Structures are given as structure tokens and as C-alpha cells.
Amino acid sequence: MKTIKIILMLLVVASVSAFTSDNSRGYKVGDEASDFTLKNIDDKMVSLADYKDAKGFIVVFTCNMCPYSVANEDRLIALDKKYKQKGFPVIAINPNDPEVSKGDSFEAMKVRAKEKGFTFPYLFDEGQKVYPKYGATRTPHVYILNKENNKLIVEYIGAIDDSSRDESNVKERFVENAVDALLKGEKPTKTDTRAIGCSIKDKRNR
Template sequence: MNFSLKNVDDRIVSLDDFPDAQGFIIVFTCNHCPYAIAYENRLKELHATYADKGYPLIAINPNDPVQYPQDSFEQMKVRAASKGFEFPYLFDESQEIARQYGATRTPHAFILQKTEDGLEVKYKGAIDDNYQSAHNVKQRYLAKQLDALIAGKAVPYKETAAIGCTIKWKQPA
């Protein structure tokens, strides 16, 4: 579940860089997908709300920039700066991390919880039930899960269907 990936500030980021975290919000996202774009401000809000509660958000772009040049590492830097991302935005150039997590879409969210045995996936799926309008969300899946974990309660559900663009996997040579 851990990784070492390049951040838009050119530093390598690993989950080990967050020793005080209780867990992590990992979101596979990208620059070009309309669904991912619609969630950018919500990702910023999730990080602002939950990082200080022990759950920092880490965004990872798994897409092949050959297919979508807007998802290149250089364009990620531009996007992160223009949107004011205060969380790591990492490039999964090999796509190994996306495969390891089982990510299939952008955005695809995962909540990891630190346990004595390592990291445990507590949730995977959609961020909420309305990508088109943050104001019309009825089910805040990710926030509900995080609130339950922070309160020491059982999580309401382990998985929902991720809604978004398919990950652009590299084509075999």
C-alpha cells in the first residue's frame, strides 16, 4: 500500500513521510477528466477538513500522458499551482500504484487506516453522490467514512462504485 512517487514540487513522497497520520485519503485523479475537474475544490475541502484530524489527502495521477498530454507531469505542476493544491499531487508514471490499489477511474477514492499490522483499506469508491454539483450532494461517502473512523465507530460501508473517467492505461509495446 505504501509508495514513493514524485510530487509536483519534484520531491519524492511516501506515506512514511506522515508519521503522525492516523490514515490517509488517497484519490486517483487527473487533469483532463471532467469528473476529476469537478471534484478539485472538494478535494481541497477534504484535505482542509481532515488533514488536521490525522487524515491527509494525497492525490495521484495514474494516467498515461502519451494518450492525454494534459496529464503530463509538467501539466500537473501547472494545474496544482493554478488550483492552489495544498496536498501532494503525485505522478504514478509506471501505473503500478494504481494497479496495486485496484483503481479504475478518476476520481477513485481510498481511505487507508493505520493499524498494528500496517495499512488497512477502510473504504474505496466515490467521493460523494453528485459530481455535477457540490451543493446538491445528498451522500458524502468519503466524509461519512472519515467521521466514523475519527469517532471510533464502525464505517457505514466499505465500498461504493467509483464514478468518473476510466484510467488511461499505457498500451503494450
Template sequence: MKKIILSLVLVSALIGGVMAGEGIGLGENIPMANEKMMNIDNNKLSIADVKGEHGTLVMFSCNHCPWVKAWETRIASICNEYMEKGFGVIVINSNDPSAYEDDSFESMVKRAAEMGFKFPYVVDSTSEVAKAFGASKTPEVYLFNEQDKLVYHGAIDDNAQEADKVENHYLINALNSVMSDEKPAMQETKALGCGIKFRS
């Protein structure tokens, strides 16, 4: 029994270590900030290109995922609102469209129009940006302050399915904290989401 528990602890530590090693942690800089990605307006731009006066919101998302769809209205509304408030916003699709047809560039253009996205929705054509961030799910949020340091990583809020039952607006709270030059009370959260289908 002790061996089993020990092996669990070791494996957990190993997994934790590997996960920590793969992605960025709080306080770290924006990875691959100058990587140019194709936007839905057919212009290439990088994360550095969209930086705002208060900071930068990077969100890994896609079209096909039910979790994204559940949050989509909130994604559009939060991103549009805080872009106007002085945040740089960029939503990145790192999925391989051969796995999910709905994640094709054409579908992205269509979805952005339907949902009224005022922010860039770009294609990570090699999935390398997602890998550099350590992003594994959609939607997955990374919020950087004006010094480009990661101050919040995780979910949009605590209830994907029922917007009216959200108790913790993690992302909105973090955005407001950054606007007030404060550290978000909750800096890391987890949420269920669709796994990113990395391009091979």
C-alpha cells in the same frame, strides 16, 4: 435461454473474480506503500511517507477528466481539511500523459497551484501503483485507517455534477467514522469516472 442466463452468471462471476483478484479489498493493507513517486514540489515521496495519525487517504486522480474537474473543488477542500485533522493525504496521477497532454507533470503543478492543493500530488510513472490497488478510474478513493487497513473504497459523494444536490457524502462520512474509530456505514461505493490510461 437458460444457457444465456447461465453464461451471464458465469461471466459476471468471472469478471467479479478477476476484478477482485486485481485489486485490494476491504481490510487489506496499503499496497506498494514504499514506492517513491515524484511530487509536484520535485521531491519524491511514498504513501508511507505521508501517513497520518488517523489514517491515510489515497486518491487516484488526474487533470484532464471531466469527472475530476466536477469534483475538484470538493477534492481540494476535503483533502486540505482532513489533512489538517490528522489524515495523511496523497493524490496520485497514474495516467499516461502521452494520451492526455493535460495530465503532464507541468500541468499537475499548475493545477495544484490554481486549486490550492496543500497535499502531495504525485506521478505514478509506471502506473504500477494504480494496478496494485486495482484502481481503474479517476477519481477513485481509498481510505485506510491508522492500522493501514482499507476501510472505504469508491466515490467522493453521490453527485459529481451538482455539489448542492449531494445527499450522501461518502468520503467525508468515512473520514469522520475513522476519526471516531468507527467503521464507516458505507464502505464501498461506485461512481462513473474516467478510465485510467495506464502507461505501457
């Protein structure tokens, strides 16, 4: 009986540890985010440090193939047009491995960006080194960063709004509300929402 109790306790601990490990991956709200250098669709390397006058960033992990990402492309363009001049440009990153998601090659990214008229950088996470640092799990998955004392602080993580597929049904615009608050020198009232979309395609996780 004692042995059974010990085994059950170990199983509970292992289960809790597993869930804790999953939840601890990547950034949380309040964490300092590190910069990155990734290739843009114009073949130039882009870092957040290149944006000297930026007050922060709307970093979104997105892709060509996911229907949720496609459904949000116009919203990303609108966000960039609205907030870029105010100091919060959109920085889009494709985290998918093109060997797993055939339509997400760097060349295909160039084609998609031209078709849609992207107004923002569309970066390729070659080697899939950036998205795990952030803890992104879906496309799209948004991280709002705010500059504080030369540091990039994560202020919001999650979805663009409350209607992942149909913009006409949007009732709450999470990203806009968060950025508007930051521009007023306030903290967002809602800092963490569920990112709804396709899983990031990584052959290491198959």
C-alpha cells in the same frame, strides 16, 4: 449432445472466471495496503511513511483532464483542509499515461496544482505501477486507509459523494462519513460505492 453440454459448461466456467478475475484486481475493504514512493509536483519523492503522525489517508486517483476530476477538485481541497489536521490528509495521484492523455504530463500537473491552489501532494504514478495495485479504474477513485498496528487497512473504496458532477446536489458525503466514523474509533457504515468518472488512460489497456 454430450459434447454440446461440455462446451456450454466450459463457456460458463470461462465467463465466471473472467468476471472473478476482474473483481479480484486490486485492494478490497479490509486489505492491508502497501506503501509507495512517487514524485510530487515539487519534484520531491513522497511516501505514506513520511507522514509519521497520520492516523490514515484519503488516497485519491485523479487527473487534470477528466471533467469528473475537475468537478471534484474543490471538494478535495475542502477534505484536505478539514481532515489533514485531524490525521487524515489527502494524497492525490495522477495515474494516467501522458502519452495517452496529453494534458496529464508531470509539467501540466504542476500548472494545474498551482492554478487551483492544491493543499495536498499531487503525485505522478510514473510507469503506472501504483494504480493497478489499488485496483483503481476511474478518475476520481478514492481509497481511505486507516492505520492499525502499524498497518494501513483499506476502510473505504469508491466515490467522494453521491453527486459526481454537481456539488450542490450532494445528499450523502461518503468520504466524510467514513473518516468521521474512523476518527470516533468506529467502522464506516458504507464501505464501498461506485466510482464515477473517466477511465484511467493506460496504453496497455487500449
